[in-house]
Amino acid sequence: MERNVGSTDKTARILIGAIAGLVSLGILASTVPLPAILAPVLGLAAVLLLVTGFTRFCGLYGLLGVDTCSVDTR
Template identity: 50%
Template structure:
């Protein structure tokens, strides 16, 4: 796949992915009261997607939509 994620877009993805990962782990550790436990794997998966696409500068959804932020 061709790189289609620009530098600032990639940095934003990695930052947001990190935050979502921490929130996911906090939900699992009962640090966030009242949050449904089923939300943790969803946030974890989203976190991994953002971290991977930010690190590789490649986004499959961008390819499908014809978006290029490089």
Template identity: 45%
Template structure:
């Protein structure tokens, strides 16, 4: 699959993925009062965002025929 994310898009996804990962850990270790399943949701979102950002590829963009690449 071709790269289809711009450098800005990739960086934003990496930052959002890191924030989601930290939020998942906060929920998991009772730093935030929320149901435990939220940790799983945030963890999955974190992994997806980090994978997209680090590889500069987005499967949804590919399916839609969209590219933010320069």
């Protein structure tokens, strides 16, 4: 599996995924006043963002031919 997620993209995915996961858990714990239907949606988004951030591979990028990794100097 080739990398197609660059370092800036990776950082953004991990940060946004972590925030989405925390908000999802907050909804489940009733500490965040948002509709309960958002908890699984945000949880799934968090998992997808974290997995693609840590593996540095995005299947959608692969299908669309996008590669943000080419700007990396490493």
